[in-house]
Amino acid sequence: MSAVSAAAVRAASRSSRLVGSTQSSRARLVRPALTIASRSQRRQYASHEPQQLSTRSTVVQLLSNIGSKREVQQYLSHFTSVSSQQFAVIKVGGAILTEHLQTLSSALAFLNHVGLYPIVVHGAGPQLNKILEDSGVEPQFEEGIRITDPKTLGIARALFLEENLRLVEELERLGIRARPINSGVFTADYLDKDKWNLVGKITSVDKKPIEAAIQAGCLPILTSMAESSSGQILNVNADVAAGELARAIQPLKIVYLSEKGGLFNGDTKEKISAINLDEEYDDLMSQWWVRHGTRLKIKEMKDLLMDLPRTSSVAIIHPADLQKELFTDSGAGTLIRRGNKLKEVLIREREGLDARAVVDRYVTDLQGKPFKAYYDEPMEALAIVMPPAEGTQLAHLATLTITRQGWLTNVADNIFASIRKDFxxxxxxxKEDDENLTWFFDKADGSFSKDGEVLFWYGLETTNEVQELMVEFNKHGREMFGGINLESKLQKAARAAANLASSAARSAGLSQARAYSTSTRTPRRPQVTQPSTQSRRTYATTTNPNPPLGSKNSSNDKPSRVAIIGARGYTGKALIDLINRHPNLDLRHVSSRELAGQKLQGYNKRDITYENLSVEEVRQKAENGDVDCWVMALPNGVCKPFVDAIDQTGKDQVVIDLSADYRFDSGWTYGLPELVDRSAIARAKRISNPGCYATAAQLGIAPLLEHLGGQPTVFGVSGYSGAGTKPSPKNDVSNLTDNLIPYSLTDHIHEREITAQLGTPIAFIPHVAVWFQGIHHTINIPLAKEMSSRDIRNVYQDRYAGEKLLKVIGEAPLVKQISGRHGVEMGGFAVHSSGKRVVVCATIDNLLKGAATQCLQNMNLALGYGEYEGIPLD
Structure with missing residues (x-):
């Protein structure tokens, strides 16, 4: 049985003949041992084909370092199966040109040295925004499209020419000939002159300048400017220009280079490796995290691919990983393609199915033997699964046959995903020598290796099930699994099916079809092996129950507008500083009665003046959709009228309350990401931010909940910033000097909050001290059984493994080490001599992780950004 790992159709390129490379001053590329000839030697190289082939061979050898030689040769052959201009269209964003120019140029140089000629289309949006802002002009957008007046167009035109020349010169420096193409390709009409002014809608694409550049041995480097039929230059979005160019060129590959390197699953935080639109589009678009820019991007990719041959695909990738994406099965970014929609046929004692002739022959051969067949419309792949025998739950994948084209187009993964849903x-x-053995390891939960054979399985839930399977395989070989005789009942049918599939494939003109059936041998030295950890493509809708934490990946790359109500306090100022750092948050309104009319200090993205927004003004702004996220930074008992006003509009806006007003409201989501289901926070529109004391106390107790032997007691001490800005004895430095002030010694609201969230009674005793910010908790926890300090520390380390903002240390943490930092530290773990009581210490900055930082975590999750975006991580 055989298949290939999750490859997608790999982009095609030019014919195998190489055009000469250049330059006498030898410039070294990123990868070692590869030098590039100079421009002065170009003509000489053009007449020496063997030397060019040697260069190609060297690059192929280097590419083999990122994948198997089989993969590299396979995709390279695929790329060179079409004309040069049909290899790939690569869209380069302005941020890539600014931050990753050398990486991009080196990647393009690699492609050129194996004879590939990608067509590059670039934008310069971020650079244009900066120039305009530096000139005192705020960029204007309508429905996400830049409004382009003559002045903006003039600046954009000059900027695009400059950025185009920078990329061309960098390629030439590496010995790669490149041709700037700044006009003559895109013809456009006005998109809507009244609305967007000088913005174009592409009506036609002239391929001749591109073809001429490639015929001359140059990489074509295009700007996204267009001209009207009367010669007026028009601004066109670079993504749109790349899409229209792809429709005209019909390339095998469309590549969008991105700093993030792909799209990300909002539940697992993992990069989505592959999206097969025929199989996954509807399910994917129903996911809660597919919204804003991500939703639009996926829809645009689908519309584009529907206009292209099924062999075309879109890749979203970081330029540093371009070779891995193009030349390996596993890829590196997000691959989007139409896929082959699987036609599933259930055959049980039936004949005459209206598929292909091979299906009828299967029915004839397997009559009376229940099985399920999976295949795609062109019969590039076919699988036969024998359902579980009576009294068992274990199905048997008897045959998988797939052509080379099926390998390249990801059909094997699609079929296996369908099988997994059903069984x-x-x-x-x-067989152990199968060249695609790692693919099967990737699909399995476990394996059992014997002389010449590997037994794979998935779905076995207990050790006993695995042991029984291996024992049966070891004892009986072909006679196993509830009395089923593989030789008489399965193997004959499987081999017959495989033979029939092969002959049918040959008759249908499917060359290089491979068919394998399962078999067993008498075991000698069994060996249990673990599934391979080799990287592979995963699907967008796959859910990981234990997602890696701390991802900076996001499903949203569009700005979100934020308003803060009550920003005079310390927490409001800390939050403003974090928003100022955030790449995608745009602070629009800051409301404070005391500071109304004053200019906001410490925010650099735009000039903002404090307002004193009334409840009605908040309602109107919510009604108009002026704000995406409202932050209530008000004292307890004050924010309800504002929240009610927003609720009345029924608009889809996020509200985060920093007070205690909604921490006990079941209609609100409690926003402590380390202890609450992050997906619940990400789906929430109303989030109550936990208290500072409560955050550190819950994190300090939670790992031992199942070991509690009594009520925990929390002795907490806060700096005086926790008492707010309104003058009181608790924030009077002279009163606090040489002093420690206890307050609310019973029934403090945080005591009720911690008790409610942990589901067990706790005692909380707060104090305030003379330092400004930072909290120290000394937590006494009775234990139900004897435990050692080391045991307890291991419990905490296991519970918080991977959490970016939690640090477990050995000694008791100190306030001065946490002040100004964004996480929580816990340690001490001193166990009483009885072994039945432990003291755990926890520290937190009450203004940051205790308030503003945690608020930003919740904002990021709810708005579709990476959870830690904008948060400095130590």
Whole structure:
């Protein structure tokens, strides 16, 4: 049985003949041992094909370092199967040109040295925004499209020419000939002159300048400017220009270079490796995290691919990983393609199915033997699964046959995904020398290796199930699994099916079809092996129950407008500083009665003046959709009228309350990401931010909840910033000097909050001290059983493994080490001599992780950004 790992159709390129490279001053590329000839030697190289082939061979050898030689040769052959201009269209954003120019140029040089000629289309949006802002002109957008007046167009035109020349010169420096193409390709009409002014809608694409550049041995480097039929220059979005160019060129690959390197699953925080639109589009678009820019991007990709051959695909990738994306099965970015929609046929004692002739022959051969067949419309791949025998739950994948084209187009993964939906428990065997053995390891939960054979399985839930499977395989070989005789009942049918599939494939003109059936041998030295950890493509809708934490990946790359109500306090100022750092948050309104009319200090993205927004003004702004996220930074008991006003509009806006007003409201989501389901926060529109004391106390107790032997007691001491800005004895430095002030010694609201969230009674005793910011908790926890300090520390380390803002240390943490930092530290773990009581210490900055930082975590999750975006991580 055989298949290939999750490859997508890999972009095609030019014919195998190489055009000469250049330059006598030898410039070294990113990867070692590869030198590039100079421009002065170009003509000489053009007449020496063997030397060019040697260069190509060297690059292929280097590419083999990122994947198997088989993968590299396979994709390279695929790329060179079409004309040069049909290899790939690569869209380069302005941020890539600014931050990753050398990486981009080196990647393009690699492609050129194996004879590939990608067509590059670039934008310069971020650079244009900066120039305009430096000139005192605020960029104007309508429905996400830049309004382009003559002055803006003039600046954009000059900027695009400059950026185009920078990329061309960098390529030439590496010995790669490149041709700037700044006009003559895109013809456009006005998109809507009254609305967007000098913005164009492309009506036609002239390929001749591109073809001429490639015929001359140059990489074509295009700007996204267009001209009207009367010669007026018009601004066109670079993504749109790349899409229209792809429709005209019909390339195998469309590549969008991105700093993030792909799209990300909002539940697992993992990069989405592959999206097969035919199989996944509807399900994907129903996901809660597919919204804003991500939703638009996926829809645009689908519309584009529907206009292209099924062999075309879109890749979203960081330039540093371009070679890995193009030349390996696993890829590196997000691959989007139409896929082959699988036609599933259930055959049980039936004949005459109206598929292909091979299906009828299967029915004839397997009559009376229930099985399920999976195949795609062109019969590039076919799988046969024998359902579980009576009294068992384990199905058997008897045959998988797939052509080379099926390997390249990801059909094998699609089929296996369909099988997995239908059969939760499956086994199969593969010969040890199968060239695609790692693919099967990737699909399995476990394996059992014997002389010449590997038994794979998934879905077995207990050790006993695995042991029984291996024992049966070891004892009986071909006679196993509830009395089923593989030789008489499965193997004959499987081999017959495989033979029939092969002959049918040959008759249908499917060359290089490979068919394998399962078999067993008498075991000698069994060996249990673990599934391979080799990287592979994963699907957008796959859910990981234990997602990696701390991802900076996001499903939204569009700015979100933020308003802060009550920003005079310390927390409001800390939050403003964090928003100022955030790449995608745009602070629009800051409301404070005392500071109304004054200019906001410490925010650099735009000039903002404090307002004193009334409840009605907040309602109107919510009604108009002026704000995406409202932050209530008001004292307890004050924010309800504002929240009610926003609720009345029924608009889809996020509200985060920093007070205690809604921490006990079941209609609000409690925003402590380290202890609350992050997906719940991400779906929430009303989020109550936990208290500072409560955050550190819950984190300090939670790992030991199942070991509690009594009520925990929290002795907490805060700096005086926790008492707010309104003068009181608790924030009077002279009163606090040489002093420690206890307050609210019972029934403090944080005591009720911690108790409610942990689900167990706790005692909380707060104090205030003379330092400005930072909290120290000394937490006494009775234990239900004897435990050692080391045992307890291990419990905490296991519970918080991977959390970016939690640090478990050995000694008791100190306030001065946490002040000004964005996380929580916990340690001490001193166990009483009885072994039945432990003291845990926890520290937190009450203004940051205790308030503003945690608020930003919740904002990021709810707005679709990476959870830690904009948060400095130590």
């Amino acid at each position: 939760p428990k499956l086994m199969w065997t593969v």
